[in-house]
């Protein structure tokens with residue numbers, strides 16, 4: 001594509017492999033002559049015209065490091081990122097890359113063969129690095145990769161709290177002291193150590209909800225907490241946002257509202273908080289909405305969308321009659337989502353491998369994620 005002044009605008013699709021074995025991640029190193037050179041990178045390269053992203057991924061991984069990822073291990077999509085680079089040659093005005101990012105989880109046998117490799121098939125340096133150091137930005141990566149790190153920061157397993165009912169029969173919009181104590185005690189006992197937890201509270205005043213979240217965070221300083229977006233805003237405005245809060249959540253209704261804003265040419269009304277965003281969705285239409293919102297946030301350098309809960313996958317104990325997606329439909333919908341998909345509904349933490357075989361990346365739930373047997377902290 002050329003502009004009136006003859007400057008070219010390039011657009012390239014790239015397959016990117018986030019290869020890891022447990023908490024060790026594989027990075028290559030880009031030569032100084034390459035675009036975004038002298039930086040670490042994930043293994044990957046351009047998708048050819050005749051290829052699907054996953055085919056290109058398999059080819060690139062084989063060409064670059066000699067690993068056949070079709071035979072063993074597990075591949076699942078993480079998301080799609082479009083990023084405009086302006087740091088390029090005089091003849092090109094800009095270059096937009098569309099990164100199709102996949103998680104490639106190696107089997108123990110694959111890792112045993114590759115753990116000592118320090119050089120790829122094209123002579124490039126290879127490094128196995130710890131997840132902690134990778135996420136701490138110890139390795140300078142191409143600009144577009146910041147979003148990938150944000151995705152990886154969210155835990156693989158997310159607990160959701162039981163609802164806490166508020167009693168507004170007396171027009172007080174207050175949670176009874178007794179039910180609050182019970183709710184806190186139960187979650188204090190049942191949430192696993194260092195869990196990532198979406199604190200789901202029935203609608204009530206933000207003041208009431210804030211009180212509950214502050215009490216939970218005071219008792220369990222080890223938790224990583226996700227709360228709904230209006231509550232995050234409220235706590236931030238009152239300077240009370242606990243440090244444990246790692247993300248703000250949009251319900252399906254909030255997501256659709258944001259989409260309407262964008263369709264009417266308005267900006268989203270999500271606050272300027274830089275807290276990453278998670279969203280709930282149930283249909284192809286809502287996945288499109290997630291993709292539009294995620295790209296908008298990225299283009300405007302706003303808080304990134306780091307995960308989409310897609311539910312219900314299986315029947316749940318509380319709503320066995322509710323129609324659910326089933327794995328086949330889940331896999332089709334998840335494939336179209338441009339941020340990592342969190343499977344929810346009738347699942348247990350042990351289902352993570354099945355989730356990943358079906359294009360999801362993380363697993364969430366209530367009953368089977370909270371355990372009374374968990375050791376008291």
Ligand SMILES: Nc1nc2c([nH]c(=O)n2[C@@H]2O[C@H](COP(=O)(O)OP(=O)(O)OP(=O)(O)O)[C@@H](O)[C@H]2O)c(=O)[nH]1
Nearest residue numbers: 014016034035036041042043044045046097142144145
């Ligand atoms: N392989 C890889 N490429 C990435 C990553 N992140 C990212 O923005 N890119 C961009 O995606 C494009 C990948 O192109 P490439 O590696 O096939 O080719 P290249 O531009 O380095 O060299 P070439 O044009 O001589 O083949 C580059 O513009 C690169 O900056 C990443 O983690 N891995």
